[in-house]
Amino acid sequence: MSIFTEKTQLAAHRQLFPGLANKAYFNYGGQGPMPRASLDAIVQAYDYIQKSGPFSNGMNAWIVHESNLTREAIASELGAPVQSIALTEDVTVGCNIALWGIDWQSGDRLLLTDCEHPGIVAAAQQIGRRFDVEVDICPLLATLNEGNPASAIASHLHPNTRLVVLSHILWNTGHVLPLAEIVELCRQHNGSKPLLTLVDAAQSVGLLPLNLTELGVDFYAFTGHKWWCGPEGIGGLYIRPEISESLTPTFVGWRSIVNDDEGKLVGWKADARRYEVATSAYPLYAGLRSAIATHQQLGTASERYQQILEKSKYLWQRLSELPNIKCLRTSPPEAGLVSFELSEQKKHSALVNFLEQQGFMLRTILNPNCVRACVHYFTLESEIEQLLKAIVDFGV
Structure with a gap:
């Protein structure tokens, strides 16, 4: 049984x-209700920080270890390399890292669907105003019960479309988009510049079985507080390793950079950590890992x-x-x-x-x-x- x-x-x-x-x-x-193990892990981590620091060499090593464990847990669930995961606060932060890191030029176009969350819509509109980028809207709501979402997106692409922003699962209707098909048509698009895909994964992470390496998506922004039932305030962004170098960090802090032995800046972190900024609520990391482990207990x-x-x-x-x-x-x-x-x-x-x-x-x-x-x-x-x-x- x-x-x-x-x-x-x-x-x-x-x-x-x-x-x-x-x-x-x-x-x-x-938002999902947290398991007791997550609540306990968060409290225990805060207790440990106070007893061991809260700021010390030992504590800094603990933070690095906690961050690495969390990236590993996330990467394992998403079928992605550990170095492709940047830890963020939520989906919106992840989407903004991608949106603002592209070298937009006047006349570029950005394609949204008509089923995106208002927070992402507002960010895209601000990109349009700031960089003189045309924001197009693809009507995917009409494809809920008939029609092909991929075909609808293809019909709204222009030669200078640089980014398609869409959700893997539409937050309002629950429609699961054929993401692999959409990614492939974007990859084959014969435009003036490579056409990238940014996915709002608020409703898919913790719900769908995922392998981001196989999907081939460029950016996949997610949170831990919905279907994973983790604490609010911890999420992440997957960045396809092959395009990581082309994305410019917008918000920059000590977690983003590498210093030499004299403390002088020598460059960016070599992987997705370059998009992390500064101090976070590190006990939440243990809370998210505990939530993921709780789900894994039942299949x-x-x-x-x-x-x-x-x-x-x-x-x-x-x-x-x-x-x-x-x-x-x-x-x-x-x-x-x-x-x-x-x-x-x-x-x-x-x-x-x-x-x-x-x-x-x-x-x-x-x-x-x-x-x-x-x-x-x-x-x-x-x-x-x-x-x-x-x-x-x-x-x-």
Whole structure:
């Protein structure tokens, strides 16, 4: 019997997450609840820092060791070389490192999709204003249930398009884009300069099984606080090793550089560490590693993803049976995000507020106007049934 269908094992695993004790949680796409091991690791690390430093030669060596362990844990999960991982605070910081590190020229073009997060849209628009870059928008929302996203992107490329910015999983609809196909068409694009890809991986890391080396993407920005259920404030950026030298660091600090024995600057770090800046909340690193290790206790990334698919399909099917509810997808979800509309869309916020009062955590999305529920591999079928009953009780 699978460990995922063995109720006692799954129940024991859920006990590792204190945040699941008093609520039915459906908001992993916003932030995941941390396992107890992560909370304990963070406290223990802060205690160690105070007892051993907090600033000393020994502490500096500990920080280097913690950073290396964290890059190794991340790289192993993402199928990437350790030297390709820069530690950041979150997805937005990672995207900004890539966006501002390109040597933009007047007349260049940047392609966004119409399903990107407002933070990334704002950063791209600022690039446009600062460097006289044209920001184009590709309408991917229309391809949710029909059409090929890769073809849509291809039709919006120009000879001077230098960067395509898109999400691996769209945060509003849960659509999983054919990233390998999109990366390949960008690689084959016959433009005036190489066409790069920057991926917002907020919803894919910790959800999809990943091998970034095989995907061939240029930049992959992610966070630890969503599907990995780690602490907020720790994320990263994957930079394809072959293009690392072409990206210029924008924010620079002591972690970015190499000094000689006399303390004089001699150059950049030789790998993705050149995009790290200065002092961070290092105890969070242990918290993230502990979260990753907690998930690994209950199967491989592929096994966990299969469970997410089964749970999201079940939620999608059951929602589709309710009157006055329309799921955005007309086929089973390919990720853990299930977005749906009420016949009276003005009631979306009222529904989410009502559900929260009953102990069910969901969220609204503004574009498209909908409600989003997220399921993880350890979401229970009974929780889904309780959620459906609460929605009916609301009076949809």
